[in-house]
Amino acid sequence: MTQDNEKGMTAKEVAKEADITRSTASRYLNKLVKEGKMKKTNSRPVYYSVIKTKRILRSKKLDHIIGADKSLKVSVQQAKAAILYPPNGLHTLLLGETGVGKSMFAELMYNFAVEEEVINSDAPFIKFNCADYTDNPQLLMGQLFGVKKGAYTGAEKDSKGFLKNADGGILFLDEIHRLPPQGQEMLFTFIDNGFFRKLGDTDEIIKADVKIIAATTETPGSYLLKTFQRRIPMVIELPALSDRSLEERFQLIKFFIKAEQKRIGKGIYIYKNALKSFLLYDCTNNIGQLKSDIQLACAKSFLNFKSKQKSKCSCLRIGQEELPYHVKKGIMNLPNKRDELDKVIKSKGNFISFSENQNDSELKSSSKERDKTDYQFYDVIEEKMNTLEDNGLPKEEINQILNIDIEKHFKNYIGDLSANFKKSKIEKIVGEDIVNLVQEILDLAKNRLDRSYDEKIYYGLALHLKRSIARIRNNNKIYHPNLNEIRSEHSQEFITAMEIATIIDEKFSIKTPLDEIGYISMFLTEKPYNYGETDVNKVGVLVVMHGKSTASSMTEVVNNLVGEDHAVAVDMPLEMSPNDAYKKAKAKAKEIDNGSGVIVMVDMGSLNSFGGMIEEETGIKTETITMVSTPTILEASRKAVLGDSFADIIESVNEIGGESYQQNFEVETEEDSKLSFGETITNQNDFAIVTACYTGEGAARELKNIIENNLSSDLNYRIINLSLMEENNLEKEIKKLKKQYNILAVVSTMPLELDSVPYISALDILAQDGIKKLSKKLKREEMLFNIKTSLKDQFNKINSFKIVEDLRYLINNIENKFNKNLDFGVQIGIIIHMTYMFENAIKNGERKKHKKLQDFIKNNEKSFLIVDKEISNLEKEYNVKITDDEKAYITEMFLYN
Template identity: 35%
Template sequence: MRRIDKVYHQLLNNFHEFTLDELLSKQGSSAQEIAEQLEMERSNISFELNNLVRAQKVIKIKTFPVRYVPVEVVEDIFREKWNLEDMEVELLEQPVDHQKKQTISTNPFELMIGAKGSLKKSISQAKAAVLYPPNGLHMLLLGPTGSGKSLFANRIYQFALYSERLKPGAPFITFNCADYYNNPQLLLSQLFGHKQGSFTGANGDKIGLVEQANGGVLFMDEIHRLPPEGQEMLFYLIDQGTYNRLGETDHKRTSKVLIICATTENPGSSLLKTFLRRIPMTIHIPSLEERSLKEKIRLTTFLLGKEAERINKNLSVHMDVLNALIHTEKFGNVGQLKSNVQLACAHGFLNNLNNKNVVELTVRDLPDEIKQDWISSSNNIERSKMISEYVNIKTIISPVVEDEMTKIDDDLSFNLYHLIEEKVEILKNEGLSETEINRYILTDIQLNIKSFFNQKTFQNSNLMKFVGDDVIQITRDLKQVAEKELNCKFDRKFIHFLSMHIDAFLKRGKQIDVLSAQETDEIRDTYLKEYQVALIFKKKIQEFFNVVVPEIEVIYLTMVIQSIKSLEENKRVGIVVAAHGNSTASSMVEVATELLGRTPIVAIDVPLNLSPSEILANLTEGIKKVDEGEGVLMLVDMGSLVMLENQLEEKTGIKIKTMSNVTTSMVLDTVRKVNYLDLNLYAIYDSVQKDFMEFLDKQADISEKKKVLVSICTTGDGTAKKLEKILTAIINKVSSEPIRVLTVSSIKLASNIKEIQKEYEVIATAGTKNPKINAPHIPLEVLIEGDGERIIQQAITNGKIHSSNGPIRSNIVVPELCEENLRQHLVFLNPYHITTILLEWVQNMQDELGIILSNTVIIRIIMHTAFAFERTIKNEPIAFPEDEEIDDKLEKIYEKTEKTLKSIEKKLGCKITRDEKLFITTIFAEEM
C-alpha cells in the first residue's frame, strides 16, 4: 500500500462510527496525531495530507493545529453532498437545515401575545438593539422566573433573520449557566472550549459554544451564575472579538456573535460592573401579573391549544376553568400557568378517555390548590363578567399547529397523554376497575409533570394543599429520620416528592408490582443504606396510618430516597469572623445574620488575655463547625491572625482563605455573596477583596495620602499583573491598613510615577525598571530570590518587622509562582494542594540539612518534585544515569529525602521511585 493510501485509510479509521456532535467536537485529526499512529515522520504525513486535499478527498480545517477529515466521512455524517470548492474551511460547522435557509416573511415580534400591549416597550428596545449599526447591541433580559425570557430571546434571533441582520441559517445557541455553576472550570470549557490536557479529563481539544455561535446569537440564561472569571473572559470577547480556549496561551481565536443574557436577579448585585457596562441594552420582560386580562386570556388559550395539539383532540373549556386559571393568586408567572394548564388537561384527558372527539375541562379537573382558591373566592361573579367579554360559557379550543415562528420551549420530553393511555392499558390488564385506575393515575400525574417542580414559585407557595396535613406531618418526621440515618441534609424538595409519593400510595390501595424479583434484589443490594431507612419508613407509615405497607412499596421508597439524595441543598462556603476583643466579632455577625438571614457563619471573639494555643483551638472548632465541603473564608481584624491560615488548613484539612481588616460592611458583603451568588471559595475571596478595595477607594476625604505599592513592567500588563497578585498577598499578610497596588508600564515611567505621587504615597516599587524615587525599589529577580519580600514588609511596617538575614520562612512569592506554573502543566494533581504540601516539606528538609535555600532553589525543588509525583501517577518515571556516582554525601541526603517524603507519599497514595528521589537529592546537594 502506498504511503498516501495508508494516511487516507488511517484518517478514515479515526472517524469510524463518529456521531455529528463527536465530529464537530473533534474537528478532524492533526498531522502529528496521524504520524504517531503510523509511526512516520510528521513532515511526510503533512505532505500526503495536502496532496489528499488537492485531490478533493480530504477537507482541511484551519484550526490550531490544522486538522483534516475525509470528505466521505463528512458527507456520510452530514447526509448531504460536500461543496468541493470548499476544501479548506475555517471550521467544520453543523449543516444548515434547508428550512432555516428560507427567509422569514413575517415580523416575529408581531406574532407575540402582548406585542401591542405589555411587550410593546420591550419589543421596541429589542428592535433597536438588533438594528443598531454595525453589528447590533448585546442585550440583558430581566424578569422573574417563567416570564418568557427564553422565548423573547428566540424572537430576537428570528427578528434578526427577518431584518437580514443575520445570514439565513445563522446559529442560535442556548446555554444555561446554572447547569455548571458548581463547576466553574467545566462551565468555562462549555463556553470557550478547551485544549487537550488543560485540566483533568480534558482528553482532547473541544470547541466551545462561543465558537459554535460565530455569526449568530448566543443566549446565556441565568447569567448571574457565570463566575467572575467567566464574565471577564466574556467582556474581553465583547471588547476585542477574540478569546482563547482553556489551556491556550499562544493562539487567539475570533468570533462574531450577538450575546443575549437573561437573569432573574438584580444585575447590580450579581454581575461585575465591568461586565454590565459592556451590555448596553437592558430589557424588562413583564411578569404575568403585569399583563392585561386580555393578554392573560390569550396566553391561557394558546397554552390550552398546545395541549390540544398533543392530545390530538379539541378541548371544550368551561369559562370557570379559564376564570380559575387566570385569577388564581398563587401561580405567579407564565411558567406556572403552563404547569397548571398541563395538570388540568391531564386530569380532563383521563376523565374523557372514552370520548373520541373532545376533552371537556370543568372545575373538577383543576389542581386542588387552584380549585380551592376559586371556590373560596368572593370575586368570582365579578371576574366572570370581565372574562365573558372575551370568551363564551364554553370555549372550543382547537390544536395549535406550531411552526418556527410560534414554537415555544417545551418542558416535557415525553407526551404525557400517551403515557396515561399506556398506564391505563396496563392497569386494565391487571384487572383493576375504572375507579381504581382513575385513583391510581390521578395521584401520579403531578409526579410526571417535570416543570411542576422546576418552577421556583412552586417552592415558595403552599404546595402542600395537594396532599393532606397528616401526610405532611409524617413526611417531616421521615425527613429527620433519613437525615440522621444517612448523615446528610435534604432540601425542601424532600417534602414535595416524598409526600406526593406517600399520598399516591395511600390513595392507590392495591399496589402494582412491576419489578421482577431480580430487580428488587438488585435494588436492596445496591442501595443497602437507603433500603434500611425505607424499612424504618415502612414501620412509621404503618403505625401512623394503620395500613399494611408491602415489600414492593419498601423497594419503591428505597428508590425515592436514593433519587432525592441527589437534590441536596447546594453546599456553601463557610465564614469565620475573628476579631480581638470580648464581643467585636459577635456584634458584626449578629448584624449580618439579622439583616441577611441564616448562613454558615460563626463569630470567634479573641479577648486580649487569650493564649495563642487557645486562639488556634477556637478557630479550629469554628472552621469545622461552618464547613459544608466548599471551604471556609476567614475574616480577621489583624495580620497576626492571617499567619494562622496554613496551620489551620493542616489541622482541619479544610480549604481556607483569609482576609484582614474586617469590618461590618465586609461581613455583610461576604454573607450576601455566599447566600445568593453560588460562588466557590476563591471566587468569593476575590470578589469581596475587589469590592472592599473599591469601597475603601470611595471613602470621603482622608487628610493624608493613601499608600500604594507600584508594580512595573514593560507593558503594564503581563508580568506586572502577576506581581500585583503577589504584592497584594504580602500586604494582606502584614498590614492592618488598606494599601493599594497600582500597575504601570515602564514606558513613560517618569511621567506616570509623578502623576501617581501627586495622589498617593508610594511606599515601594517592584518590577523590571527602577523609577528612582524616594522609596525602596525591588527588582523582579530580587523579589523572586527572597530578600525582596522582606524589604517590602519593612517598607509597609516602617521597619518594625525584624527577620533573619536569609529568606523568611513563610513567604508569598514561592507558593504564588509555583502554583501558577504547576497549574499550566499538572493534570492529575491539584496545584494548590501539592504546592502547600511540598512547601512545608522543603522547610523540613532545610531543618534536617541545616541549610537555608533561596526562593529560586525552593521553586526549582517544588516544581521538580511535583512533576515526579505526576510522572509516578502516569507510570512514566525517569531513570537516574547509571554512570552517575553516588557518594556518601549524596547517600546521606537521599536518606533524609526518603524519610521526609514518606508522609507525602502516604497522603497522595503513590510512592516515587529511588531514581526520582536521587534527582531531587542532587538539587539539595548542589546547595551544600
C-alpha cells in the first residue's frame, strides 16, 4: 500500500496480499488509523489509505556530508526539517566558530531544497557577507534591500538589492551579527510580513518569496543572538573541528587531499607521521584552516616535485618537511591519542597514496592496495635515509631505524598478499617475462635450500622484481641497511640469491647490486612473513630506570620508531623505595609476559637484581640488561616485535653495547666498586695510569705498550713510568702526581701496598684481567665526567665538578663506617640525588618531607647519625642546612641498597 494508490485498499484486499485473515488485517489497519498514519473512508466497503506527508528522503548531497551519520546527524535532520516544513519551510540560523563550514552547509541546504522540488532547479542561491560592508552601514543595507535613487549621496539610480534578486530561492547572510540595527529591523519586517522597502523609499512595498539562511559566530546565549532567535525559529549549531572525531577529521583530510590531487593531476603520497600531525594538531580555525594547511603542504610538495623532476619521481610526497610549523607540532599529542589513531589509520605501510585513477571514496595504503606497477618502497627508504643524514644522525643509528622499516614492511608486504591472487592476474601486471623468471628462481631455490614456497612468495617476489629491475635500469640507488646481518644470519639464502642474480643479469642485461641480493635473500628464508602472525608469543621488553620519566621517555621514542607500543616502562623517582619499584616492575612483567619471557632493561643500582627476583618469584623467564640506552632498548624492541627468540634478542642487544647482568657469576670486589678518592687535584678530568718497575724503564715501558694497545677510552689519560727503587719515594711521587692527575691505578712488576690508589699486578695485565679492570675504571670515570658536564649546564649555584668529587669522598667514608660495598650504579644515583639536593638547598627551594621521620630515626639512630656527621662537613663547606628529612632519605639509600 503506497501513497500513489489514491483510492486505497479494503481489509479483504490487504488480507489477500499479506496472506493473513481479514480480521487480523482489519485490526492492524484500524490501529494505524488511530496512530494517524492512515485514513479510512465512510463508504462500504471501507477503503484504507496512507496519509500523504512530505517525507524526509535520503539526499544525494546533504546525506553525504562528512559526519552526516555522527557529529552532524542532528544538524542534517534539522536542515531537512527547515526546508520541508509546511507550507514554505523555515528561516534558519546557523551557529558555529569561524571555519566550521557554515557556508558549505547553507549551500547543501539549497541543493536539498532543489532535490526535494521545494524550489525550482534554477532558483537563485545568493551569498552575502555582512562583514564586507561593516565600515559603511548605508552601503550594506543598500546592497541587501536595494536603493531608491537619491537615498544618499552617490545613489544616482534605483537598484534592486540581493533580497529581491533571491526571489524564489535562498539568500545566505553570513556574519549576520554585523548587520546594523536599522538593517536588522528592515530584515525582521521582511521575515514577519514577507515584504520590505528599499533604502530611502517610504512608499513602495516590495514582496519576495525568499528563505533566509543566516550564519553567525556569536556564542549561544549572547544578547544579539537572542534577538535573531526570536524571529528565526530554526537554529542549527555546527560543531567545532576539535569536537568532531578523529575519524571525521581523517575523512576531511582525505577529501581535501583528493581535491588537490585532481587540481594538480599527480598522485599524492602522504607519510604516516605527516598524516598523524594533520590529525592531531590544534586547528583553531577549524575546517577552513585544515583545508588551507593541506593546500600549503601540497604547494610545498609540488615545488619540491618540480625541482627534483630529474629523479623520475611521478608523484608528490607530503612529509614533515612540507608541513607548517604549527601542524608539525601535532605529532607531540601522539601519546594521548595512539589507540584512537590506530583505529583510524589501518594502513601498515609508511605512507598513504592518492592516485589519479582512484574514486573520491577510495584511499589505498602502501602495504595492501598499492599500485602494483609503481611500487615506491625503495624511494621511501632512500628518502628517509637522506632525511636522517641531513638531520646529522650517525650511520649506525640510521641503519638501525631503516632496518625496522624494512623488516616490518617486507613481512607485512608478503603477509598481506592474497593466496587467491590468480597467476593470470599477476601476469597482466608484471608481464610474462617476470612470471617465467620467478618460476625459474623458485625452482632453483627449492632445490638449493630444500624447501617449498607458497603463492604469497610467488606473487610477492614477482611484484618486487618488476620494480627493482626497472630501478636498476634507471640507475636508481638500492640500499639495504642490514645487508651484513642478512649475509651472516642467512648465508645459504644469500649464496642462492647471488646465483639468482646471475640469472636476472643475463635475462635482463643488468648488474644486480649486493643490496638487491639482500632483498631477494629475504624472500627465500624459511618464514619470510611470520611477522604478521598473531599467534607468535613475542618476548616482552620491560624498561626500569631511575628518575620521574626517564624510562617513559625512552620507551616512547622507541615505540614511535618501531611503530608498536611494545616496550613497557616503569619509572623510579629517587624518593621511591626500591621495594615499591620492584612491586611495580613485577606487576608489569606479569602483565606483558606471553610465555616467551621478559627482558628487563635497567640503568643501574638495585634495579640490576630485579630480573632475577622476578624470575624466582613468578617463574617468568627473564634476562637483565644493565646500563641501557635508547639504541639498546630499540634493538630489543625491534627484535621482539619481529618475533625473534629470547636468546637471539639477548645476543643482538649485547652486540651493540648492552650488558647482561650475571649476578651469580661476576661478583664485584670492594676494590672494583670503590670510586677513586684522594687529595684535591688540579685538573679532576686528566687521568693517569702509573706503571712501575725497579728502574722506571724496561718492564714498565713494556707494560705501558700493552696497556696502550689494549685499552681504549674517550677520556684523556696518560701512562706514566715510575721507579720502584725506594717504595717510600714511590708514595711521594704518586702524591705529587695526584695534584695533577686522577690516578686510576698503579701497575707494577712487584706487589705494592698503597693506601691511596688501587694496585694491579703485571701478571694480571698480561693475562688481560688487569686490562678489564682498567677498562671498567675508565668507563666509570667516563660516566662520572659526563654526569659532571651535564650537571654543569643545569646548575648556577654550585660547581658540579667540585660537588661530585666531594660526594664521592662522602660516600666512601659512609661505606667504610657502614661496612658496606654499594654497587657502582647506586653510588651514581646517590651522587645525582645529593647534587640536586645541595643545589636546591642553596636556592632555598622546597624541601621533601619524610613520611615517618621520627620513627625512622628512632629505629635507625646509629646509621642516621653517621650520615648526619658526614653531611655536616659539606654543610659547612657549602654554607647550607640539609634537613633531617633529606638526611633520612640518604640514610635509606645506604641501608636498602
